[in-house]
Amino acid sequence: MSLLDTFKEKAKANKKKIVLPEGNELRTLKGAVIAAQEGLAEPILLGDKAEIIALAEKEGLLLDGVTVVDIAGSEHLDDFAEFFYELRKHKGMTPEKAAQTVRNPLYFGNLMLMKGMADGLLAGADNTTGDVLRAALHTVKTKKGINTVSGAFVMILPEDTYGDNGVFIFGDCAVNPDPTAEQLADITISCAETKQSLIGGDSTVAMLSFSTKGSAAHPNVDKVTQALAMVKERRPDLMVDGELQLDAAVVQSVADKKAPGSEVAGKANVLVFPDLQSGNIGYKLVQRFANASAIGPILQGMAKPVNDLSRGCSVQDVVDMIAITALQCE
Ligand SMILES: CC(C)(COP(=O)(O)OP(=O)(O)OC[C@H]1O[C@@H](n2cnc3c(N)ncnc32)[C@H](O)[C@@H]1OP(=O)(O)O)[C@@H](O)C(=O)NCCC(=O)NCCS
Numbered sequence: 001m002s003l004l005d006t007f008k009e010k011a012k013a014n015k016k017k018i019v020l021p022e023g024n025e026l027r028t029l030k031g032a033v034i035a036a037q038e039g040l041a042e043p044i045l046l047g048d049k050a051e052i053i054a055l056a057e058k059e060g061l062l063l064d065g066v067t068v069v070d071i072a073g074s075e076h077l078d079d080f081a082e083f084f085y086e087l088r089k090h091k092g093m094t095p096e097k098a099a100q101t102v103r104n105p106l107y108f109g110n111l112m113l114m115k116g117m118a119d120g121l122l123a124g125a126d127n128t129t130g131d132v133l134r135a136a137l138h139t140v141k142t143k144k145g146i147n148t149v150s151g152a153f154v155m156i157l158p159e160d161t162y163g164d165n166g167v168f169i170f171g172d173c174a175v176n177p178d179p180t181a182e183q184l185a186d187i188t189i190s191c192a193e194t195k196q197s198l199i200g201g202d203s204t205v206a207m208l209s210f211s212t213k214g215s216a217a218h219p220n221v222d223k224v225t226q227a228l229a230m231v232k233e234r235r236p237d238l239m240v241d242g243e244l245q246l247d248a249a250v251v252q253s254v255a256d257k258k259a260p261g262s263e264v265a266g267k268a269n270v271l272v273f274p275d276l277q278s279g280n281i282g283y284k285l286v287q288r289f290a291n292a293s294a295i296g297p298i299l300q301g302m303a304k305p306v307n308d309l310s311r312g313c314s315v316q317d318v319v320d321m322i323a324i325t326a327l328q329c330e
Contacts, residue, residue: 031318
């Protein structure tokens with residue numbers, strides 16, 4: 001069974017309500033219908049109800065198991081507006097602006113999460129990453145103990161030589177261009193938690209750099225070692241080490257030379273990149289040159305699961321991300 005199939009079986013066993021704010025978007029609609037048919041989740045589509053039903057009919061799609069919520073006619077608008085105003089008034093939000101903002105499906109969906117009407121949210125087929133993230137950051141915010149939202153990828157290599165039988169978590173590959181040491185510590189803890197919740201098994205977390213254990217001196221290296229110290233203090237239970245070069249992190253013979261005695265070096269299955277340039281380039285190198293599957297970005301660190309689709313996504317991507325969002329729900 002593939003890892004994605006395993007994710008889907010887990011999602012089926014514990015069905016969650018996943019809200020899809022872009023209900024009128026065809027790939028999203030089709031993905032929701034398939035997810036409901038396969039029993040992966042209980043999808044909730046937001047949008048103009050008549051328009052969604054007409055689109056489904058035109059495409060020959062049955063909306064069985066899919067809930068459609070019409071924002072314009074929603075009985076929750078006033079309550080949401082008041083709640084959102086209270087949440088953001090310290091940032092200059094006015095009652096009028098709040099009433100207008102909650103009609104934006106991205107905000108309405110996130111408020112559904114906060115009010116317990118849905119368990120997770122998936123958007124981005126139509127909206128930019130920035131818009132999807134901002135709506136969530138203005139509402140559900142980060143989870144307790146984490147101040148930084150980041151984006152991880154599940155990387156599945158064609159061979160099982162490295163990582164957890166060929167499977168890795170890579171992060172941050174999507175959100176924070178130049179994290180501080182504190183943010184890097186948050187990213188590291190979130191990546192370890194993502195490994196735990198999606199893949200299971202032991203997490204061996206390598207904080208990557210161009211230096212291994214002091215082999216080079218540079219402020220960028222210092223940032224990684226500072227972040228490592230913070231992670232060790234905050235989460236003494238985690239198996240984490242740094243700063244490590246990529247080869248020292250995943251190849252035992254190199255680890256034996258460059259980082260002898262490390263319980264992580266040579267065995268890492270979670271790779272934490274020092275910044276977004278290396279993370280984004282790194283996952284694409286592995287995806288393209290090693291023919292690995294890259295599943296993500298999976299947003300981590302939010303108080304409730306919120307995920308972002310690429311605007312070039314396929315219907316299958318929507319289905320897969322519905323299952324993954326469901327798995328991130330508690
Ligand atoms: C995340 C992002 C939307 C923030 O945008 P922004 O213009 O800084 O938005 P705001 O200033 O309105 O910030 C919104 C709130 O989120 C918070 N925030 C911003 N980035 C955050 C992060 N990574 N983690 C946690 N909170 C964050 C801000 O502190 C702010 O909080 P507040 O309004 O309660 O004070 C922006 O950095 C972005 O677009 N990132 C996307 C990167 C991208 O496009 N990646 C593509 C590769 S897949």
